Amino acid sequence: MIGLPLGTQIWLAAGHTDMRKGFIGLANLVQSTLDRDPTSGHVFVFRGRSGNRIKVLWWDGQGLCLFYKFLDEGRFVWPGAQNGQVQLTQAELSMLLEGIDWRITKRTVKRQLLL
Secondary structure (H helix, E strand, C coil), X not given: CCCCCCCCCEEEECCCCCCCCCHHHHHHHHHHCCXXXXXXXXXXXXXXXXXXXXXXXXXXXXXXXXXXXXXXXXXXXXXXXCCCEEEECHHHHHHHHCCCCHHHCCCCXXXXXXX
């Protein structure tokens, strides 16, 4: 995955998406369903009905980028809601793209604030 600029928000579209949609169709979904601007520089992630395909839409400042991934085995972990959106961290997105369950991660060490 391409390194994202600091402060980039990652939005996962709950439910399933028609994977035949391309740049324009997904950008329209971002506007109508997620109520967000597809040219904001944020990342929008969509999953197909079968659960083994995802598309990631991102505006890099010059144009829309579309990343498509198909898992040979298994499914991408997705929220149970049929509609809505979930915000992810970049670490959670990385786990999602690797087929790891990003919902059950926890730190092994408590963070301490150093003064």
